[in-house]
Amino acid sequence: MNEEIIITQGKYIASAVRVDQYPERDLKEIVFIGRSNVGKSSLINSLTRIGGLARVSGTPGKTQTINFYELSAKMPEEEERRDFYLVDLPGYGYAKTGKENRSRWSKFIDEYLLKSERLQFVCQLIDIRHEPMPSDVDMFKWLVKNNLPVLIIATKSDKLSKNQVQKNIMLIKKTLGVLDLDVLPYSSVKSEGRSFLLDVIGSVLVE
Ligand SMILES: Nc1nc2c(ncn2[C@@H]2O[C@H](COP(=O)(O)OP(=O)(O)OP(=O)(O)O)[C@@H](O)[C@H]2O)c(=O)[nH]1
Ligand SMILES: [Mg+2]
Numbered sequence: 001m002n003e004e005i006i007i008t009q010g011k012y013i014a015s016a017v018r019v020d021q022y023p024e025r026d027l028k029e030i031v032f033i034g035r036s037n038v039g040k041s042s043l044i045n046s047l048t049r050i051g052g053l054a055r056v057s058g059t060p061g062k063t064q065t066i067n068f069y070e071l072s073a074k075m076p077e078e079e080e081r082r083d084f085y086l087v088d089l090p091g092y093g094y095a096k097t098g099k100e101n102r103s104r105w106s107k108f109i110d111e112y113l114l115k116s117e118r119l120q121f122v123c124q125l126i127d128i129r130h131e132p133m134p135s136d137v138d139m140f141k142w143l144v145k146n147n148l149p150v151l152i153i154a155t156k157s158d159k160l161s162k163n164q165v166q167k168n169i170m171l172i173k174k175t176l177g178v179l180d181l182d183v184l185p186y187s188s189v190k191s192e193g194r195s196f197l198l199d200v201i202g203s204v205l206v207e
Contacts, residue, residue: 004195005202008081009072010048015065017108019115023068029085029118030201033109034125035135036060036091039155039188043125044069044086046188047197054088062088066112075202082205085118093135114146120204121149123197128154128168128185132175140176151200152176157185157192 014023034042040065041054046073055063067088072081089109113122122143132140142151154172157165164165169183186193 005076005198005205006074007071007198008074010050010053010068012053012067013070013085014068016068016112017065019111022066022112022116023070023192025070025083025085027070027084027118028120028205029068029087029116030120030204031087031089031113031116032123032125033089033113033139034081034155035093035127035133036128036152038091038125039186040088040125041090042188043153043155043186044088046191046194047086060091063088065071065090066108073202073205075206076079078169084201084205087112087119091125092139094131113143113148119148121151121200122155123151125153125155128157128165128172129159131154131171137176151197152181152183153186153193153197155186155188158187158189163198 014021016022024059032043037060041056044054045051045056050069053069054067069086069088070083071086072083074081092106113119124138124140124143140150152172154169160168165185169185172183173179173181183194184196
């Protein structure tokens, strides 16, 4: 059985640091958030299977604006495509040019997260290899406090054994303080977790 949604197109559409720069179409949005270097841009590329769509770098702080990608999805048993936006955010917990820049980033990120009426849910990415950092915990609590639906994605799962993946998922739940939280292991290299995430996206697109 293959009832998966299929991404038929993906293109970069806009970069924004202000509300008037957000793209015009009234499409549903799914946003990716996480520390610098956690793998947000890589995940967007793996999901769309368009290499180089979002720029990936070994240097933290690559993404510095809110970047919108417009995707088209072919749903099972539907002829027409459904368009939506994936939104890539700058990483938190890192600033190349010091404190001032860091606070400006978080302000326009907060503004986006709190004001976008198109936002369906937030994927918060956490590196599966390490215990969540204080900035991860702060961000998670802030999202919950502001009633934003969150899916925790534990990235770079290919770097650990199956056993370690399970152990570290427990550690993530404990550190975030929610033991019955859903945490999705994800590997952009091996596409692990991709079908699950596409299913979740598919379900919000048909709502
Ligand atoms: N092994 C492995 N490496 C990954 C994976 N995802 C990302 N990486 C690597 O991690 C580094 C950072 O990836 P990015 O996707 O640029 O991270 P980002 O979160 O967008 O970073 P910023 O834009 O700086 O916030 C790159 O060297 C990627 O190749 C993964 O699933 N597995
Ligand atoms: Mg990035």
